[in-house]
Amino acid sequence: MYKVIVTDPISASGLKALTEHDAFQVEQRVGLEPEVLAEVICDYDALIVRSQTQVTRDIIQAADRLKVIARAGVGVDNIDIDAATEKGIIVINAPAGNTIAATEHTLAMMLALARNIPQAYGSLTSGKWERKLFKGVELYQKTLGVVGMGRIGTEVAKRAKGFQMNILGYDPFLTEDRAKKLGIIKASLDEIAAQADFITVHTPLTPETRGLINAEYFEKTKKGVRFINCARGGIIDEQALVDAVNSGQVAGAAIDVFEHEPPENPGLTQNPKIIVTPHLGASTTEAQEKVAESVSEEIRDILTSGSVQHAINLPHISATVKQKIKPYLTLSEQMAELLMQIFKKAPKTIKINYYGELFLEDTGLLTRQMIKALLSYYLDSSINIVNVMQVLKAHGLSYSVQKNAAHKGFTNFIELEIGNGEDKATIACTNLSGFGGRIVSVNGYRLDMEPERYLLYIDHMDVPGMIGNVGSVLGKGKINIGSMYVGRETIGGKAVMVLTVDKPVPEAIRSDILRINDLNDVQFAEINIEESVD
Numbered sequence: 001m002y003k004v005i006v007t008d009p010i011s012a013s014g015l016k017a018l019t020e021h022d023a024f025q026v027e028q029r030v031g032l033e034p035e036v037l038a039e040v041i042c043d044y045d046a047l048i049v050r051s052q053t054q055v056t057r058d059i060i061q062a063a064d065r066l067k068v069i070a071r072a073g074v075g076v077d078n079i080d081i082d083a084a085t086e087k088g089i090i091v092i093n094a095p096a097g098n099t100i101a102a103t104e105h106t107l108a109m110m111l112a113l114a115r116n117i118p119q120a121y122g123s124l125t126s127g128k129w130e131r132k133l134f135k136g137v138e139l140y141q142k143t144l145g146v147v148g149m150g151r152i153g154t155e156v157a158k159r160a161k162g163f164q165m166n167i168l169g170y171d172p173f174l175t176e177d178r179a180k181k182l183g184i185i186k187a188s189l190d191e192i193a194a195q196a197d198f199i200t201v202h203t204p205l206t207p208e209t210r211g212l213i214n215a216e217y218f219e220k221t222k223k224g225v226r227f228i229n230c231a232r233g234g235i236i237d238e239q240a241l242v243d244a245v246n247s248g249q250v251a252g253a254a255i256d257v258f259e260h261e262p263p264e265n266p267g268l269t270q271n272p273k274i275i276v277t278p279h280l281g282a283s284t285t286e287a288q289e290k291v292a293e294s295v296s297e298e299i300r301d302i303l304t305s306g307s308v309q310h311a312i313n314l315p316h317i318s319a320t321v322k323q324k325i326k327p328y329l330t331l332s333e334q335m336a337e338l339l340m341q342i343f344k345k346a347p348k349t350i351k352i353n354y355y356g357e358l359f360l361e362d363t364g365l366l367t368r369q370m371i372k373a374l375l376s377y378y379l380d381s382s383i384n385i386v387n388v389m390q391v392l393k394a395h396g397l398s399y400s401v402q403k404n405a406a407h408k409g410f411t412n413f414i415e416l417e418i419g420n421g422e423d424k425a426t427i428a429c430t431n432l433s434g435f436g437g438r439i440v441s442v443n444g445y446r447l448d449m450e451p452e453r454y455l456l457y458i459d460h461m462d463v464p465g466m467i468g469n470v471g472s473v474l475g476k477g478k479i480n481i482g483s484m485y486v487g488r489e490t491i492g493g494k495a496v497m498v499l500t501v502d503k504p505v506p507e508a509i510r511s512d513i514l515r516i517n518d519l520n521d522v523q524f525a526e527i528n529i530e531e532s533v534d
């Protein structure tokens with residue numbers, strides 16, 4: 001039974017994928033104090049939060065059973081991602097579920113700001129009739145600067161065009177071509193400052209975006225500009241905004257998100273020219289349903305089949321590429337397991353070469369699978385594809401990845417080399433369409449081996465009778481040989497034999513094999529034949 005704890009208000013019906021699944025038990029414990037959450041978290045496999053719960057390092061360190069932290073929304077700045085990654089916990093979000101809600105809230109805020117709606121409402125409901133005081137401005141033919149042209153920024157730009165605004169978009173990833181297709185102008189932050197009547201921010205809060213809009217920036221803007229922040233508190237420096245509004249440089253602002261929530265700056269929240277909402281961007285029935293559905297379906301899939309879609313701390317792989325590399329996911333791990341058992345030493349260096357067009361991009365997951373298999377052999381079992389690169393770094397191991405479009409005789413082909421000082425070992429695999437995965441070389445010897453659970457790797461000289469002698473020792477020990485693969489350098493020279501056997505080979509039989517003349521080494525290996533992450 002997987003236990004899931006929900007600590008922020010989430011749509012109950014959106015959680016059906018978990019609440020109606022026999023393998024899951026869901027507990028809604030909204031508003032837990034951090035110390036209490038740190039105490040109880042060790043009982044759960046998954047944690048679902050929105051923006052309110054602070055998932056700190058302390059909480060994560062206590063989470064010995066936790067496998068997934070799910071953010072039912074976009075921003076993950078309330079989650080210590082580094083701590084989660086070190087602990088091997090996957091962090092996921094629901095990136096698209098609240099896009100429309102946040103977009104519409106941004107437009108609502110822009111209109112309310114332009115027409116002083118909250119102030120006018122407050123005035124009228126307090127018994128006044130002040131028509132002159134609340135004269136507004138039109139959006140029509142004004143210039144809107146959109147900082148951050150991701151999901152929400154793009155949707156805001158599209159809708160603002162409906163008001164016949166001119167749109168300037170700034171985003172490091174915005175191309176001229178995309179801007180053209182959207183009917184907007186790609187601009188720099190300074191160009192936006194110089195031209196915009198309204199500026200709305202839609203970036204995540206990162207070290208680069210914290211204080212992106214600051215006192216220096218306000219000096220460059222047009223006098224009378226209006227700002228909207230429905231993204232994250234801190235992208236616009238709050239105190240600098242208050243000062244710029246009070247000086248008249250900025251005519252007004254509409255703010256949904258704050259540096260501290262609830263906000264602590266009355267200069268901002270009680271300023272007649274600044275309208276505020278309590279982080280309501282994602283608060284629609286539809287958005288909450290969608291984000292809850294998205295995270296609960298993904299938690300179910302991760303915990304029951306290992307399938308991950310929206311991980312923040314894993315390399316992103318598109319569904320198409322994932323489908324293509326699928327045959328290599330288990331195969332590359334098996335190849336790494338076999339190599340470790342042949343090498344019998346902790347590796348200090350790891351080299352991975354990918355050949356063939358399939359591997360020109362998106363090999364992050366395969367690389368992690370192989371390194372995880374190598375390191376798990378010597379290190380503890382808490383290594384997984386989430387924390388493997390941190391573990392690698394912490395142990396001072398070096399690794400390199402090379403990619404080559406050349407085919408090397410196979411359409412696609414992965415070669416893995418591990419080394420420790422002068423010693424090294426190599427292995428390679430491919431997937432033969434219609435025939436499945438094959439190990440095609442070990443330590444430079446060509447083979448054509450289908451991976452099976454129990455294997456014997458034998459390093460020997462190519463002399464008559466070798467195969468018979470090995471077979472007879474195994475036969476005496478009642479060990480059945482499934483298949484045999486041999487490779488040699490030259491006739492009578494060095495050779496290797498890999499046998500698949502039906503059960504584990506005890507140490508006593510291995511020692512008997514070692515006594516065969518002209519046989520240099522024999523290693524028994526057991527590899528996992530279960531399908532890994534799909």
Ligand SMILES: NC(=O)C1=CN([C@@H]2O[C@H](COP(=O)(O)OP(=O)(O)OC[C@H]3O[C@@H](n4cnc5c(N)ncnc54)[C@H](O)[C@@H]3O)[C@@H](O)[C@H]2O)C=CC1
Binds near residue numbers: 150173203230256282
């Ligand atoms: N108020 C609310 O309730 C909600 C707030 N949000 C917040 O809105 C923001 C945007 O969300 P999405 O559009 O879904 O994210 P997104 O990831 O689709 O878009 C973010 C964009 O910001 C751009 N960006 C990053 N650094 C930048 C920089 N230094 N300068 C300019 N652009 C930069 C990225 O390239 C990306 O295109 C996030 O902070 C998210 O947490 C999202 C939903 C609801």
Ligand SMILES: O=C(O)C(=O)COP(=O)(O)O
Binds near residue numbers: 076098280283
């Ligand atoms: O998705 C986001 O980034 C949001 O800011 C929404 O926050 P919330 O889920 O409403 O606490």
